[in-house]
Amino acid sequence: MSDLLERLRGRGWRMTAQRRVVAEVLDGDHVHLTADEVHSRAVARLPEISRATVYNTLGEMVSLGEVIEVATDKRAKRYDPNAHRPHQHLVCAQCGQIRDVHPTGNPLSALPDSERFGFTISDVEVTYRGLCPSCTAAA
Amino acid sequence: MSDLLERLRGRGWRMTAQRRVVAEVLDGDHVHLTADEVHSRAVARLPEISRATVYNTLGEMVSLGEVIEVATDKRAKRYDPNAHRPHQHLVCAQCGQIRDVHPTGNPLSALPDSERFGFTISDVEVTYRGLCPSCTAAA
DNA sequence: TCCTACAATGGACAATGTCTAAGTCAAGCA
DNA sequence: TGCTTGACTTAGACATTGTCCATTGTAGGA
Structure with a gap:
């Protein structure tokens, strides 16, 4: 369980x-x-x-x-608690509701070497913000 | 100035x-x-x-x-204060140093409709984490 | 220069998180 | 099964970050 x-x-x-x-x-x-x-x-x-x-x-x-x-x-x-499957978050700016989402591709590839300032990057965290269906309807 | x-x-x-x-x-x-x-x-x-x-x-x-x-x-x-040029952040997990970075492409395109749960998405925030050059050397 | 609405102050309060000392208990072992 | 021990839990003080409010101050226009 x-x-x-x-x-x-x-x-x-x-x-x-x-x-x-x-x-x-x-x-x-x-x-x-x-x-x-x-x-x-x-x-x-x-x-x-x-x-x-x-x-x-x-x-x-x-x-x-x-x-x-x-x-x-x-x-x-x-x-x-969902640590074993890599995922990102989708947050409603109005009510604060959070959903797990699974974007395609590797977000790390969007960052060219020239923009890495010599860092060793190990992780990328993405947060999508917007309005959930109920809050969109209420707006 | x-x-x-x-x-x-x-x-x-x-x-x-x-x-x-x-x-x-x-x-x-x-x-x-x-x-x-x-x-x-x-x-x-x-x-x-x-x-x-x-x-x-x-x-x-x-x-x-x-x-x-x-x-x-x-x-x-x-x-x-750099609110007028869209950018993301690169954070050193060790010393906390933060740099502004400018990834290529639109991160929003990585999220298929099926993963949007009906949300109206208005903003994407990306944080890259890793070690800065000094902290990489010290490790 | 004077007025007035807007801004600043300082201190209380709220929310979140951390630490410590003392008591309690899970799990291995006889 | 019944010890023993070190890890776990507790309560509450304390720390940090942020908000609110009543009072005082002041920028900028008339």
């Missing part, structure tokens, strides 16, 4: 009730929760879980490469 | 010592300061300028479209 949980277990992660709840809450497609949202949902299942644990757990999952941190222009970072 | 200042003046912006200082501090290429850094530098020229004024002024410049907010993965938003 929980791919994320399975992957973490497979890495010899010490499994605790708190970590299990965080992983379960975060699992799924098009999931992009803030740390605070994760905490709220986790509390619903495990009332005594603390904020610090949620932050710690999310941080560890990011370090392990099982979860990705997404910085949209909102204040809080969001966490995306 | 200050393009940014000229552009703002041309829009009938009421000019005050504080706004002038903020605009001067922010002007230039490859400039990506946080609000706090802008404040520190502004204080050096105009000791009594307040944090709130810096935030207000930056916010107004963003609304006017003369300055762009950049959300890298760092905590604080950064402000980029």
Whole structure:
């Protein structure tokens, strides 16, 4: 059921009730929760879980490469459990809704050597912004 | 001298010592300061300028479209005065240095209709991550 | 020069994230 | 099954970043 949980277990992660709840809450497609949202949902299942644990757990999952941190222009970072398939994000400028999208081609090829300033580039992050169908209709 | 200042003046912006200082501090290429850094530098020229004024002024410049907010993965938003030439960013994952870059082609064309979920897309933001020459050498 | 609307100030408050010290518990081992 | 131990969790203080508001100041026009 929980791919994320399975992957973490497979890495010899010490499994605790708190970590299990965080992983379960975060699992799924098009999931992009803030740390605070994760905490709220986790509390619903495990009332005594603390904020610090949620932050710690999310941080560890990011370090392990099982979860990705997404910085949209909102204040809080969001966490995306879909780390194994490379993807980009489509954000509604109005309501903040986020979808995972899969562009074609390699975005890195658009950057000529002369524009790389000698950097060793390892990653490209693309964010498409616009209005979702409901917000387009409302506008 | 200050393009940014000229552009703002041309829009009938009421000019005050504080706004002038903020605009001067922010002007230039490859400039990506946080609000706090802008404040520190502004204080050096105009000791009594307040944090709130810096935030207000930056916010107004963003609304006017003369300055762009950049959300890298760092905590604080950064402000980029180079709003009139479309460009993307290249970030060193180690030292945090940011360069403006100009990729070729239109990144929007990489996203097929089937991946647009009915969104009206208006903007694409690309962040290249890697190591700058110094950090590559140190690694 | 004087008025007035707009801008600046400073300090409280809010949101998000980090750290620490002390208590608790998962998992290996006898 | 019942220890032992080191990793995990907790609560809350603290740090950073950003916003708001009532008061004071001032740019620019009449």
